[in-house]
Amino acid sequence: MPAPTWDPQQYLRHSSHRSRPFHDLLARIPDLPTGGHPARIADIGCGPGNVTALLADRWPRARITGFDNSPEMLAKAAEHAGPTEGGGSLDFRSADAAGWIPDEPYDLIVSNAALQWVPGHAESFPAWTEALAPGGILAFQVPGNFISPSHALLGELCDSPQWRERLGSHGRRFVHVLEPWEYLTRLTDLGCEADAWETTYIQLLQGEDPVLDWVKGTALRPVLTALADDEPACEEFLAQYRDLLRKAYPPGPHGTVFPFRRIFAVARRVA
Template sequence: MSAATTPTWDPAQYLRHAGHRARPFIDLLARVPDLPGDRPRIADLGCGPGNVTALLAERWPTAHITGHDNSVEMLDKAHVEHEGPTAGGGRLDFAHADVRTWTPTEPYDLIISNATLQWVPDHGRRFGAWVQGLRTGGTFAFQVPGNFDAPSHRLMRALAPRYGLADTLRHEDAVLTPGTYLARLADLGCVADVWETTYVHLLTGEDPVLDWVKGTGLRPVLTALADDPARRDAFLAEYRAALREAYPAGAHGTPFPFRRIFAVARKEA
């Protein structure tokens, strides 16, 4: 298992940009159709601290929803802040699981994943098992970042070899093209809707793009250099300077373009 797939997570850092990070999930959720069950069974793969998993309970208040993640730190936050019965008589709970190997053990009405599958090598090969685990009329839905060729990632990868981290970070092939996702889901007998959107987040504060990636894309570097603070700080100083040039602050904040890819696939009979 490479360091790129096993970063140590910091829920507080991740949630510093919670509003911006939740928006793609809200947009994804808006395209999910009605589910077949009156008391739907839902799995959220890569639930993180549970803040967006809780939005599923608002949409389907009678559902039994389980958020799955392999980060103890994230799950601890989710258990404390979001677990328990829901207002409509459903339940929200969380469980430790590795998305690379998780397979449904009961029929699901919805399997959903928000900004997680980019951490799963060759994740398209998992789609068959997940679609097979859906009830007829159930939905598999996900969104992944599509910005691995953006300056935030290219600059990170360019610096990594100088710090002995050449194999630590993900590359452009961490996600598939929208057309490839559409074809794979259609081949599985789904009616699929696939699209992409580029958000332009207006970030505030000092070095806000660096602050953003410290919660996600930079986690493998921070994990690998955790026991070498001098080398970590040197990396961050170089990376910070490069990000300031690539994402200059404007009069109202720092614009941060962020492309994302979405898919909603309904299982047919």
């Protein structure tokens, strides 16, 4: 299955809602054990770099690298690269989270809404935590809404007789997320002090067909990539999916309510 082609502008259309969980994750990350030295930070699956830049606000002296395997996302992220106001630096490199192995010690390894794309991502935790400096932090959040109507309907439509042969596997790509207790257990088993939790954000989206507009930036990317060379088929699929979403998420007087569950974990390597 080819990797999805990403559209940074589409992804950023809902940037305030998408970045809110990262703000909440940052608030739960304790001070880093740098001993007064600038922190070394990795952002795995950095996307367009907008939330990576928030790391420089929290740790202005840090040397921060964002990693992503999407050329489109890295091109957008490059707009944030360079020296930071606190004397640190921000750069971006090409790397696949599925195979990324730290080649130097880190004080913080963080990931925002990326690991759900990586089958077996928890198997990387031993190498990642081993690369942390004593007292260093691994922190991430992943969507946990894959049984919600937005994603269930996408999977069912891809599995329907009309689309099964062409798209059957594209709508169920997000089964790689563990439950909060499973992340807690995995990280504690590695000798970390860990915390895990979940939050459901009750998002109020605006505009016409806003849930469709949301998933065009994320869950729908594999389908859009698969149908990129067949515009009539793409438009037909989108129309069918749009109609299903309109029934599942009817607009209200103030917008369209779109609940979204997120799963968080913060683990500290015991010094």
